[in-house]
Structures are given as structure tokens and as C-alpha cells.
Amino acid sequence: MALALVLVxxxxxxxxFAIRGQRAxxxxxxxxxxxxxxxxxxxxxxxxxxxxEGWLRLDALGRLVLGTTTVLLLATAVYLPAYLEQxxxxxxxxxxxxxxxxxxVVGLMTQAYHLGLLWVGLEASTLAVAPLIYFHRTPRSxxxxxxxxxxxxxxxxxxxxxxxxxxxAVLHGGGHPSLLLPDxxxxxxxxxxxxxxxxxxxxxxxxxxxxxLAPMHTWKPDAYGEAPGVxxxxxxxxxxxxxxxxxxxxxxxxxxxGEADFARRPLLALGLLSxxxxxxxxxxxxxxxxxxxxxxxxxMGILAIGIGIGGGAVFGALLHMVNNALAKGTxxxxxxxxxxxxxxxxxxxxxxxxxxxxxxxxLLLAGFFAITGSPPFGPFxxxxxxxxxxxDRGHILVAGTFLALLAAVFVGMGATMLAVVxxxxxxxxxxxxxxxPVALVAPAACLLCLVLLLGLxxxxxxxxxxxxxxxxxxxx
Amino acid sequence: xxxxVDSLLILVLLLNFFSLGTTRVKALINGSAAQGVVIGFVxxxxxxxxxxxxxxxxVSAVTLKGIVIPRLLLRALRDVRIRxxxxxxxxxxxxxxxxxxxxxxxxxxxxxxxxxxEHEGALLVPTSLSTVLTGFLLLTTRRKAISQVIGYLVLExxxxxxxxxxxxxxxxxxxxxxxxxxLVGIFVMGIMVNHIGREFSSLDTSxxxxxxxx
Numbered sequence: 001m002a003l004a005l006v007l008v009x010x011x012x013x014x015x016x017f018a019i020r021g022q023r024a025x026x027x028x029x030x031x032x033x034x035x036x037x038x039x040x041x042x043x044x045x046x047x048x049x050x051x052x053e054g055w056l057r058l059d060a061l062g063r064l065v066l067g068t069t070t071v072l073l074l075a076t077a078v079y080l081p082a083y084l085e086q087x088x089x090x091x092x093x094x095x096x097x098x099x100x101x102x103x104x105v106v107g108l109m110t111q112a113y114h115l116g117l118l119w120v121g122l123e124a125s126t127l128a129v130a131p132l133i134y135f136h137r138t139p140r141s142x143x144x145x146x147x148x149x150x151x152x153x154x155x156x157x158x159x160x161x162x163x164x165x166x167x168x169a170v171l172h173g174g175g176h177p178s179l180l181l182p183d184x185x186x187x188x189x190x191x192x193x194x195x196x197x198x199x200x201x202x203x204x205x206x207x208x209x210x211x212x213l214a215p216m217h218t219w220k221p222d223a224y225g226e227a228p229g230v231x232x233x234x235x236x237x238x239x240x241x242x243x244x245x246x247x248x249x250x251x252x253x254x255x256x257x258g259e260a261d262f263a264r265r266p267l268l269a270l271g272l273l274s275x276x277x278x279x280x281x282x283x284x285x286x287x288x289x290x291x292x293x294x295x296x297x298x299x300m301g302i303l304a305i306g307i308g309i310g311g312g313a314v315f316g317a318l319l320h321m322v323n324n325a326l327a328k329g330t331x332x333x334x335x336x337x338x339x340x341x342x343x344x345x346x347x348x349x350x351x352x353x354x355x356x357x358x359x360x361x362x363l364l365l366a367g368f369f370a371i372t373g374s375p376p377f378g379p380f381x382x383x384x385x386x387x388x389x390x391x392d393r394g395h396i397l398v399a400g401t402f403l404a405l406l407a408a409v410f411v412g413m414g415a416t417m418l419a420v421v422x423x424x425x426x427x428x429x430x431x432x433x434x435x436x437p438v439a440l441v442a443p444a445a446c447l448l449c450l451v452l453l454l455g456l457x458x459x460x461x462x463x464x465x466x467x468x469x470x471x472x473x474x475x476x
Numbered sequence: 477x478x479x480x481v482d483s484l485l486i487l488v489l490l491l492n493f494f495s496l497g498t499t500r501v502k503a504l505i506n507g508s509a510a511q512g513v514v515i516g517f518v519x520x521x522x523x524x525x526x527x528x529x530x531x532x533x534x535v536s537a538v539t540l541k542g543i544v545i546p547r548l549l550l551r552a553l554r555d556v557r558i559r560x561x562x563x564x565x566x567x568x569x570x571x572x573x574x575x576x577x578x579x580x581x582x583x584x585x586x587x588x589x590x591x592x593x594e595h596e597g598a599l600l601v602p603t604s605l606s607t608v609l610t611g612f613l614l615l616t617t618r619r620k621a622i623s624q625v626i627g628y629l630v631l632e633x634x635x636x637x638x639x640x641x642x643x644x645x646x647x648x649x650x651x652x653x654x655x656x657x658x659l660v661g662i663f664v665m666g667i668m669v670n671h672i673g674r675e676f677s678s679l680d681t682s683x684x685x686x687x688x689x690x
Contacts, residue, residue: 116646116647116654117653120657124657126661127660130664131664134668139686143687144687150615150628150665157628160635160654161634164645165638172591178645179645179650
């Protein structure tokens with residue numbers, strides 16, 4: 001089972017790469033993702049999924065990320081055929097192959113119980129997404145993908161360096177170096193402290209780069225701005241979550257070593273800095289796709305802060321991870337629709353979208369309210385949990401800054417989003433509404449419904465999963 | 477055995493300086509190829525006893541870093557037909573000086589680190605630090621897209637050396653996975669280098685400056 005979650009999508013990817021039918025490929029991606037979703041559903045109900053002597057194991061945290069990502073992948077796969085129909089002249093071979101392969105990489109990442117394997121998975125996800133960003137073959141997208149590749153690769157090389165430092169901490173502590181997660185957790189209390197501290201910092205910088213935490217976020221606005229909506233949804237909802245998963249795996253070792261306090265401080269600092277950067281750059285941001293990128297920086301900051309506070313905030317951060325991924329799916333898929341309808345992503349040209357593409361614009365606006373933490377959507381609940389825990393644990397200053405920055409981003413994002421959706425198109429805009437195919441709207445609508453449902457009620461199986469995952473990440 | 481490994485590591489350090497000082501892109505690629513080969517041999521000899529698995533990892537490292545990747549890069553270079561000069565942001569002599577000072581500091585710093593007894597006085601850790609530093613220097617101070625790729629490659633070499641201190645921590649398959657990722661990464665970057673060359677008629681990354689906040 002564990003291996004099937006990785007290999008089945010890769011087999012589909014190989015078939016998609018091999019066949020010639022330009023029209024058939026997106027449907028094959030949809031079919032492959034559906035098969036993968038069914039496999040994931042089965043795996044989620046199995047009590048234990050493991051393979052290759054415990055290198056692959058689907059634990060609570062992995063189930064959480066895998067489940068969320070699969071929902072997002074399914075939504076993008078339904079969106080894909082209708083999207084590619086709009087670009088019939090471009091070869092979609094690379095795009096479809098990479099998207100399918102990415103599904104397998106997510107299977108690998110979420111089950112990897114060996115830090116080396118985790119690294120291999122995250123690097124593979126970086127590479128699988130790169131061709132998606134470069135789909136339009138413009139000089140701008142070339143620049144974006146170059147920055148993404150270079151900064152991402154350096155970050156990930158640092159993460160490997162950090163993994164080795166962690167191994168050295170075991171060696172110097174007198175143990176046998178092994179990067180298997182259970183071995184690391186077991187030997188954590190005896191690890192050599194200086195090496196462990198160095199490893200934790202380097203790993204946070206490395207995997208934090210992939211998450212897009214400030215100040216390592218510089219690739220993000222460019223990549224998200226130039227990537228097609230589908231790729232943006234995967235980047236903001238899936239790749240970042242995989243990187244966050246890697247950060248959490250490392251955090252678990254830190255907690256086991258009794259160094260939770262040491263590990264929390266940089267997480268808090270980077271988290272607050274990310275929110276601050278997002279707060280500054282969302283104000284007067286004219287490009288609504290870059291705006292979404294800064295929103296992603298903000299939410300990665302929120303996740304880091306949640307873990308940095310600890311206690312009940314860990315539960316909140318994990319719930320927020322789910323909410324953020326689903327809401328980002330809605331936002332990027334609808335932003336892609338607007339981009340196509342108007343041929344621009346600047347508020348100078350895009351105004352009054354509610355008249356030209358009513359369904360997409362309404363969803364974008366609702367998605368904006370969801371992501372900025374307005375009730376009754378899910379992010380409101382998860383952010384409230386984090387703030388509550390922060391106050392509980394005496395982080396009054398952090399809680400205050402957190403709320404102020406949330407408000408700043410709300411105002412900055414709101415100005416742009418409202419201009420895009422409602423804005424006055426100087427009265428002369430008589431362009432009739434564009435036809436919006438159901439397949440380009442329904443996936444975003446479904447994701448938004450899920451975000452809404454999570455705000456009203458967190459189902460018990462999910463809550464149990466969240467509690468189990470949070471328990472491992474929290475020091476007593 | 478330690479003497480042999482140490483002399484190989486000194487070769488790695490010298491190749492770092494060569495990469496920082498050379499003015500030609502082709503020489504830079506060849507220098508990184510040579511470094512890859514030397515590191516493959518370090519991998520072979522540094523593990524104490526010789527097993528099939530270390531041999532396979534070493535051979536794959538030599539093949540990939542010494543032959544396949546340099547060929548990929550040389551081909552990308554030939555396809556885009558650019559001028560051969562590296563044109564750094566920071567000139568060769570200052571970057572050499574920075575590299576030298578950095579390596580000196582890395583050795584001094586490594587001596588103050590609490591090393592495991594088997595690594596005390598050995599060059600494995602300082603060489604790794606110095607190579608990572610060289611990679612960073614190349615990445616940040618070189619203008620051409622292709623020299624930045626080599627910077628990444630050198631950085632990765634440094635990380636690889638640190639990995640050699642951990643006998644048995646990285647299972648064989650994972651080690652090969654890391655190498656495979658490196659290969660695919662360089663391959664994708666090579667394609668992008670090619671596109672950059674065609675799109676901008678140059679590999680100067682300072683032309684990639686359209687995307688910024690207004």
C-alpha cells in the first residue's frame with residue numbers, strides 16, 4: 001500500500017509522457033489523480049501503512065498532509081482538462097507529466113520516515129513543479145522559474161547539510177548515526193548539543209526556504225505571479241505543506257531532545273517576520289497574483305508561529321495548514337480564471353470582474369474573506385485557536401502583534417481584492433459576461449465549501465488525527 | 477589511509493580556489509568536474525573498509541559529477557554560443573581572497589568544534605565547510621546563469637563531503653536518490669540556461685530583473 005501511493009501515480013506519469021494524444025493527457029491526469037485519491041482514502045482507513053523496513057510509514061501527521069493535498073490535487077485535476085483546452089496550441093506533455101509525477105512525490109514525502117528520503121522527496125517536488133511555472137514560455141516566467149530553481153535548490157542543499165549535522169550530533173553523542181525518524185527520536189536525548197543546535201537552525205533555514213518564510217521568501221511573489229493558476233494552487237497549497245511537514249519532522253526530533261524551547265524561538269521570529277513582510281507588501285499591491293503570494297508568506301508565518309508558541313497552538317497550526325491549503329486552492333484557481341478573462345493581473349486593467357466573470361469573481365471574494373480569517377470560515381477558527389493558546393501561554397506580545405498584522409494584511413489585501421472584484425470600470429465597460437465553464441468554477445467552489453464546513457464543524461476523525469499529530473510535536 | 481584521504485581533500489580545497497580564480501566558463505566546468513572525481517575517490521577511501529555499496533556510491537558519484545553533469549553543462553554552453561569570460565560581480569582576486577580567508581576561518585573554526593575522536597585533526601569537516609562557502613561565493617558573485625549552476629554544484633559537493641563523516645547514516649538507496657536528484661536538478665537547470673540564452677541572447681542573470689515590486 002505504502003509503495004502503491006508512490007508508484008501508481010508515477011506509472012500514470014510514465015504513460016502520460018509516452019502517449020501522443022494531446023487531448024487525452026489532461027483526462028489521464030484526472031483519471032490518475034482519481035485512482036490516487038481512492039488509494040489515499042483506503043490508506044487513511046488502514047490502521048498501519050508501512051514499507052521497506054519502516055522507511056515509509058504513514059503516521060497521523062503524514063495522513064493529515066496527504067489527505068489535504070490529495071483533495072487539492074483532485075480539485076486541480078478536475079480543473080486541468082478545461083484549463084488546457086483554453087491553450088490548445090501549447091504542448092501539454094511536460095505539464096501533465098509533471099503534475100502526475102508530483103502526486104507520487106507527495107505520496108513519498110508524506111510517508112518518508114527517513115530524513116534523507118524526506119529530502120529526496122522535497123527536492124523532487126521542487127523539480128516536478130518547475131516546468132509548471134514555465135508553462136507560458138515567456139521571458140517573465142523564465143525569470144521566475146530561474147529564481148525559484150536556484151533559491152529553492154540552495155535552500156534544499158542547506159537542508160541536506162542540516163540533516164547531516166543532525167546525524168553528526170548523534171555520532172558525537174556516542175550513538176550510531178541513523179537518519180531514521182524513530183532512531184533519531186530515540187537517540188535525541190543523548191545528542192551532542194552544539195551540533196544539534198546548529199542542525200536545527202540550518203534545517204529551519206533550508207526547509208523554511210521551501211516553505212517561503214521571510215526573509216527566504218523572495219522567490220515566492222515571482223513564481224506565484226508568473227505560474228498558471230493551477231500551478232499556483234499546487235505551489236501554495238501542496239509544496240508549502242510538504243515543506244512544512246519537513247519542518248515538523250525536524251521539530252519532533254527537537255522536542256524529543258528536550259530542546260523544544262530552543263527550536264521555538266527561531267520559528268516565532270521567522271513567523272512574525274513573515275507576517276510583517278506580508279503586511280508591508282500587500283499594501284498597495286496592484287498585481288493580484290503577487291498579492292496571493294504574499295498571503296502565502298503570511299500564512300506560512302502563521303504556521304511557524306503556531307508551532308513556535310506550542311501547547312494548544314500546535315493543534316491550531318495543523319488545522320490552519322489544512323484550511324490554508326484548501327483556501328489557497330480556491331484563490332489561485334479563480335485568480336487564474338480572472339487572468340484569462342482580462343488578459344492582465346494588474347488592478348489597472350482588472351476592475352469590476354463581478355460583471356464579466358461573476359462566478360469566479362464571487363468565489364475569489366469569498367476566498368479572500370476565508371483566507372483573511374473572517375468568520376464563519378475555517379481559518380478564523382484556527383487563527384483564534386493560535387491566539388488563544390498564545391495568551392494562555394503568556395505570549396501576550398506575540399498575540400498582540402499577530403492580531404495587528406492579521407488586520408494589516410486584511411486591509412491591504414481587501415483594497416486590491418475589492419477593486420478587482422467590484423471596482424468601477426469607469427462606466428464604459430460594456431463587455432458582456434464571459435462564459436465560465438463549470439469545470440473551471442466547480443473545483444474552486446468545492447474547496448471553498450470545505451473551508452466553510454471546517455469553520456462550522458471539525459469532523460471527529462479529523463480532530464482525532466489533528467490531536468494525535470499535535471501530541472507528538474508538543475513537549476510536555 | 478587517512479594520509480591519502482587528507483591529500484585528496486587538499487586537492488578539493490585547491491580546486492575551490494581554482495573555481496574562484498578562473499576566468500573562463502569552460503575551465504570552471506572542468507574544475508568542478510575534477511572536484512567531483514576527487515570527491516568520488518574520497519568517498520571510496522574514507523569509509524574505512526571497502527564494501528560493495530560504498531563502491532557503487534563512489535562510482536556513481538564519479539560518473540555523475542565527473543562525466544555526465546559536466547558534459548550536460550558543456551553542451552548547454554556550446555548551444556548558447558556565448559562569450560567565454562565569466563564576468564563576475566566581484567572580481568577574481570577579491571573573490572579568491574574571500575575564498576582563502578573563508579577556508580582559513582573554516583579550518584580554524586573546525587578546530588574549535590567538538591568533533592568525534594575519529595575526525596579530530598582530519599580535514600573532512602573543514603573541507604566541507606570551505607567548499608560550501610565557495611559554492612555560496614560562486615552562486616552570489618557570478619553573473620552568468622551557468623556559473624551559478626556550478627556554484628550550486630560546488631555547494632552540493634561540500635554537503636556530500638560532510639555526509640562522508642556519517643558512515644551508515646545514509647542508506648545506499650537514499651544516497652543514490654540524492655545523486656539522482658542532483659542530476660535531474662542540473663538537467664532542468666541546463667534546459668533553463670538554454671532558454672535564457674535563446675530568450676536574452678546572453679546568460680547574464682542581471683538581465684533577469686523584470687519581476688520586482690513597483
